[in-house]
Amino acid sequence: MTSIFVRYFIKLFIICFLVFYPQTSFCKKTYEEKRESMVQWQIKDRGIDDKTILDAMSTVPRHLFVPKLYRSAAYSDRPLPIGYGQTISQPYIVALMTEFLKLEKDDKVLEVGTGSGYQASILSEITDSVYTIEIVEKLYDRTDKMLKTSGYEKIHTKCADGYFGWEEFAPFEAIIVTCAAEFVPPPLIAQLKIGGRMCIPVGPLFSVQNLLLITKKSETDIETKVITSVRFVPLVRE
Numbered sequence: 001m002t003s004i005f006v007r008y009f010i011k012l013f014i015i016c017f018l019v020f021y022p023q024t025s026f027c028k029k030t031y032e033e034k035r036e037s038m039v040q041w042q043i044k045d046r047g048i049d050d051k052t053i054l055d056a057m058s059t060v061p062r063h064l065f066v067p068k069l070y071r072s073a074a075y076s077d078r079p080l081p082i083g084y085g086q087t088i089s090q091p092y093i094v095a096l097m098t099e100f101l102k103l104e105k106d107d108k109v110l111e112v113g114t115g116s117g118y119q120a121s122i123l124s125e126i127t128d129s130v131y132t133i134e135i136v137e138k139l140y141d142r143t144d145k146m147l148k149t150s151g152y153e154k155i156h157t158k159c160a161d162g163y164f165g166w167e168e169f170a171p172f173e174a175i176i177v178t179c180a181a182e183f184v185p186p187p188l189i190a191q192l193k194i195g196g197r198m199c200i201p202v203g204p205l206f207s208v209q210n211l212l213l214i215t216k217k218s219e220t221d222i223e224t225k226v227i228t229s230v231r232f233v234p235l236v237r238e
Contacts, residue, residue, distance in 0.1 A: 034074070035075055036058060038057070039057050039058050048092075053095055057094070057095055060118065060122055062075060062088075062118060064150060089119065094119055096211075108173055109176065110131045110166055110175045111175075111177075112163075112165070112175070112176070114132040114143055115178060117143040120152070132156070133157075133161075133166060134162075135162060135236045136236060144157045162177070162179075165187045171193035175199075180203060194219070196215070197213060197215050199212070199214075200212050
C-alpha cells in the first residue's frame, strides 16, 4: 500500500512540475533549434553564405517580432501577418535583400517600412547606423517600444511617410524598402550616396513585383538590376 501512495505522489509531483514550472528555458531551446534550422535549410542551402548575415539571422529571435497567435510559425518559410495590413517578410527574402546591400560595419542604412522591426534588427547586427521609418502610427508605437525593450535601442526610428526618406541623416550607403512601390521614389535616389545600393520591390500593387537592386554610380548614372520576383504589401502614403 505504501508503494502505491509513493508512486501516486511521484506522479502528482511530476504533473505539477510540468504544469507550474516556468517553461522559458524549454521554449528558448525550441526556438533556438527552429532558428538554426531556418538558417540552414531556408537561407544557407539556398546559396546565401555571407557569415555576417547568417550570424545575424542566427542571433535575432524572430519569434519576438511575430504576434503570439503566429509564434509557432515564426521560423516557417513564409511571410506572416503582424496586424494593420502589414506582414513580416519570409526569412529568405530578408536575408536576400540584406545580402545585396553588401553592408560594412560603418555603413549608414535607411529602411523604409519598419513593420515588425525584424529587418531593422537584422541590419543592426551588421552595422551600428540603422535608420528606419514606419508610417502606420499604431504599428510604429508597438514596434518602437518592443525594439527598445528588446535591446535594440540604438536603432533610430521615425513615424513618417517613407517615400520622402530621412533627409536629415542622408546620404546613406544603403537603402532597403520593405514595401512595394509603383516606381522608385526620387527622394530615396537623391538620399543614396554615390556608390550606394538600394533594394526595393517595384511593380503593380497587390500583384507580383520585381525586386530591384539599384546602384548609384553618379548623380546622373543609376544602374538597375532585377533580382527576382516578389510579392510585398504596398508602400503606404500619407
